[in-house]
Amino acid sequence: MKQLHSWLAGVGAVVAVFTFVACQNDKEEDMQSYPTALVTVKPKALDNSFVLQLDDSTQLIPTKMKTSPYGSKEVRALVNYNVVAGPAAKKEDGRVDERTYVNINWLDSIRTKPVAKNMGDNNVKTYGNDPLEIVNDWVSIAEDGYLTLRFRTRWSKGAKHMLNLVATPTKDNPYKVTLYHNAYNDLFGRMGDGLIAFRLAGLPDTGKKYVWLTVEWESFSGKKMAKFKYATRKNNGTPRGKMAILTAPVQITSVN
Numbered sequence: 001m002k003q004l005h006s007w008l009a010g011v012g013a014v015v016a017v018f019t020f021v022a023c024q025n026d027k028e029e030d031m032q033s034y035p036t037a038l039v040t041v042k043p044k045a046l047d048n049s050f051v052l053q054l055d056d057s058t059q060l061i062p063t064k065m066k067t068s069p070y071g072s073k074e075v076r077a078l079v080n081y082n083v084v085a086g087p088a089a090k091k092e093d094g095r096v097d098e099r100t101y102v103n104i105n106w107l108d109s110i111r112t113k114p115v116a117k118n119m120g121d122n123n124v125k126t127y128g129n130d131p132l133e134i135v136n137d138w139v140s141i142a143e144d145g146y147l148t149l150r151f152r153t154r155w156s157k158g159a160k161h162m163l164n165l166v167a168t169p170t171k172d173n174p175y176k177v178t179l180y181h182n183a184y185n186d187l188f189g190r191m192g193d194g195l196i197a198f199r200l201a202g203l204p205d206t207g208k209k210y211v212w213l214t215v216e217w218e219s220f221s222g223k224k225m226a227k228f229k230y231a232t233r234k235n236n237g238t239p240r241g242k243m244a245i246l247t248a249p250v251q252i253t254s255v256n
Helices: 002-031 120-127
Strands: 037-043 050-053 059-062 075-084 100-109 111-114 141-143 146-155 162-167 176-182 190-199 211-219 222-230 251-254
Touching: 050 075, 075 190, 111 162, 120 162, 120 176, 141 222, 146 176, 146 211
Parallel strands: 059 100, 111 190, 176 211
Antiparallel strands: 037 050, 037 075, 050 059, 075 100, 141 146, 146 190, 162 176, 211 222, 222 251
16 A cells, blocks of 8 residues: 555656646747847848847847848847857957847747838828828837837738838928828728838937937828837947937827
């Protein structure tokens, strides 16, 4: 009987271990199902390696993925990663250059476009004026030289939509842009979300101060606007032009 009790205890322990391992695996798989961050994938021209720009000052250094899956293109992307130990590089003055090294579990690019040409009175005719909504979400943000937006509109299966961002400055606001949407007559599908990013090139230099970047668009209830805190960022090692460095949660209001 004592041996039977011992055997049952052993079986119970094994079952408990397997249950624990299964739960751990489920937890790890669940954690890998969602993005860890929104980043800019920045290729380096010299050796085909790349970095992930997390914010104005933090770069993530991939340890296993040596080359960008997007080649020489600089794109915005969602990423799931784990932080790992890496070498402590030293600066010229001998101080440790703190960097964050990561293993990339998955990387999913976001449609990334340049700002479109301002066609003046022909903007609506050229780019469309169909309604959509900008979603107040953590991925709706202006950072690292890009305006990334989560948007919502009506879609039909397989239908193509076109979004363009145009710099539309005014005398009182040089940091105003307009989002245009051409649904190509696909106006009666189900509501669905999408992600898109625009390279903020050509805006006036903000110097060392922060300004409000105003985004205007046609929503399902009329014109709306959103404001993002924005500042021009200087060269951070990638010769890609001026970039935004400070952001704030999107503030959406109706336009009077």
